[in-house]
Amino acid sequence: MHIPDGYLDLSIAGIFFILSFIVLGYSLYRLRSEKLTSLFGVLSAAIFAAQMLNWPIPGGTSAHFVGGSLAGILLGPYAGALAMAIVLTIQTLVFNDGGITAWGANVWNMAIVNVFLGYYLYQFLSKFNRNLGAFIAGWLGITVAAIFAGFEIGLSTSFAYGLSITIPVMGLWHAILGVIEGIITAGVVAYLATRRADLLEKKEVGRASFALIAVLIALSPIFAYFAEIVGYSEPLENAAEMLELEESPIYEGLLPDYTIPGLDPYIGTLISGAIGVMIVLMLAYAVRYARSSRKDT
Amino acid sequence: MHVVLEKTLKNASSYFQNFLIHEYGVRGTLHAIDARVKLLSSFSFVILAVSTFDLEKLLFLLISLLAVSTVLGVNLKSLFKRVWLFTVFSFIVVSPFLLQNPEYPFLFTLRVLITLISLQLLVMTTSFAEICFAMRSFKIPQLFVHALWLAYRYILVVFQDIVSILLARESRRVAKGSHRDLWKKGGEAIGLFFLRSIERAERIQLAMASRGEKIFEMRAKVGMLEIIYITLSAFIILWWLAL
């Protein structure tokens, strides 16, 4: 379900960065005086390992076990969100699984929507039947998270598929594969209930803050929609145009005859590209030289 | 079936384990540069890549990054090993557009490839501790970085355990076994492994307690090397804008 770099328009990526910062920041605030348990570490590691197995979905991103609901159930929503966010960060930084610009969106889907929804469903349903509650939390959690992911990429113009494809594709695939997620979630919960029931103690959450986060989740698609309308899909290019950098004096100074007379502009671009690369190479050698003259361990 | 499954799991685990520990032995120029500088420049390159569908701009960026990698001591072969998977992956995802708009899948995949390379310039040359340090100095909350560091360590432990347990199972597998057992025993085995990892982690927690839990702060290094690398990155950005 990880969205890589390049799938999202920057405006959409940006709005989800902001939303995720808010909720994650609040979670950190709630956790400020707590010590991270070994369960936290091991569960993060286990979820990390379980997410290894994934395969691509044309028209979407990928499908795999997510574990957001499980994290929410075992750690509570705040620590669960933190655990998932950390798994996503390590995956981005070590494997490139999930983009760095898409980090906000990925955290939103898997660490916030999935965790909070899964936690809440389990708390509500486990009053009636613990295992069924865990199953539904696992299944619905991943499906809704996938629908959010589908919405984000579908709304982005860089990703050529429209909403009418991405949402059904992501949603349906995950609704089917989510059954496995549900089974695993219920299985782990049932297993721990018999061996280490202390790990399943109810985690307290404030009602008001919980409601606020729910509202944020519900409204997030609307924020994203407006961000897409307002934002430029290619802000940097627009910035370049706005600054009229293409005709700027700095640039002319560097390469006065950008369109060398008699050459067609395409070759001109090619040449200036080549010159750029040459300069990059020279600078790289300069870095290497600086390294060889610095002595440290 | 279950034998194949175990084998796959073992291969996958050792594969990912290698991913997690980079070649600490080989140290190129990029390794020496301050992690914060690398973090920022890699991030900028990613932004550049995802901000355009211009073939010229993308090619300029790709060739520049490859040039930087070669000169500054990133092995192109290992770089390729780390980026091919998600590149192919992305191509498959957008391949249905091949007939309708043949340029798009290639440009799209090229963008993804560049973002992957940009990040690898950081990941392959920086230890995880340095990355954590860089995050701390960008004022990312202590708790988050601490959790990141903790999880990273447990991931190493868990992967190592998976590999050794699978070897142990192999050493005492004297019959092929039946498929029926897969579901019955498989679930139990996973649950047990999870429990065991938790209790092992509890002991590692003791080891950390006995030696102090403060995540260490590394010293920043900013010198000529960093300044020239910043210049290099700034040049790439400017030229990209101008192209």
Add this chain to the structure above:
Amino acid sequence: MVVSPLITAKGVSYTYPDGSVGVREIDLEIFPKERVGIIGPNGSGKSTLIFLLSALLKPTKGEVRVFGLIPDKKNVENIRRRIGVVFQNPDDFLFNPTVKDELLYVPRQLEMNEEEMRKLLQEYSKTFKLEEILQKPPFRLSGGEKKKVEIASVLIYSPEVIFLDEPTANVDGKTRKIVVEMMKNYNGTVVITSHELGIIEELCKRVILMSKGKIVLDTTINDLNEQILEEIGVF
């Protein structure tokens, strides 16, 4: 009559995925019923060699033959049945939910009958004083208890060849005696690594000395002297 070797290694090297050299260019023959001790300083490749000779690792160069066969998918279960390996680190070895399951792991696969299994279980848990911990999960045992369980669950199915990697580390004197006694009466081939030379002296006639991944000496226990040991860095 010429006895053919049970296990042969020809030009065997093993390099770990990260590039560390485990062993290099090993040539070795082990004959039926031999007692072989492998000694050498830490990191000299003893454990790696055991994994290779027991067909758990595939050499990156060269060839290992076990019972005359090159291990492959088809024959591997058969080979495993006839070989027992006691790992150096019991945590890498024990994976069953309880000590009892651990002991019976192989007997159950061999589909022994219940009565036979009950007897074996009783015998081995008595010998190794495991009666009180039979229902405990192995990861909740003390260091030496783990090692005891490990040794017992290999000896219980009487493999033809036994590899013991540091059998006396962490175990108490009593258990050590029992292991020595059992190995003395044992009717198969035994390969032992140990940093405690005593057990090698008691059990093995042939001693192999390793250093930096290579076999540097293959001799009898009587020809071993302090000087050689010191040179190689065992002492």
Add this chain to the structure above:
Amino acid sequence: MVVSPLITAKGVSYTYPDGSVGVREIDLEIFPKERVGIIGPNGSGKSTLIFLLSALLKPTKGEVRVFGLIPDKKNVENIRRRIGVVFQNPDDFLFNPTVKDELLYVPRQLEMNEEEMRKLLQEYSKTFKLEEILQKPPFRLSGGEKKKVEIASVLIYSPEVIFLDEPTANVDGKTRKIVVEMMKNYNGTVVITSHELGIIEELCKRVILMSKGKIVLDTTINDLNEQILEEIGVF
């Protein structure tokens, strides 16, 4: 002048969460600069006792005082800083990405200066022959190498009290000699458990015998005889 004890245990019991008894009703005093050996059969509670005396586990009954203090949230970090514990199982102990990070883990926290750390690192990696593996992740080492790294990363910061749980398991003769040498010249309090009586004889004057979670004898090394050991089941 009356010397007050460094560590005291009064009526200390520890039961593991699953109900297994680790130790029961321990009364013990350890004085500054003492060398204490703890021996006893597998599962007799030695490791558990070390965890209790080093303030890593909280007794389920009774009271442990370290440096005169009852460990609580506020003082525990200070207490632990003055104590070094070498765990029985190095896999439970090593958690840093490289051997170098492992060795410098505590020095970095103590904010030593670079020069000092460089020197320490050089000294200890030379003594324990770790130069070639400094950049390796600890979990990719051989059994004995792990133990060496563990011992080195505790000795490197010279704590006032050192607990060594089976320091000689899996390590080669040379390393064993080095450890004995270092402990002989060491200026603090040392508590050692070992199944190898040799090292206890070489280093400790006082010996504590444990059996089934209890201290059954607290005596000097000279008063220890085979008969007692055999009775308790050490041999």
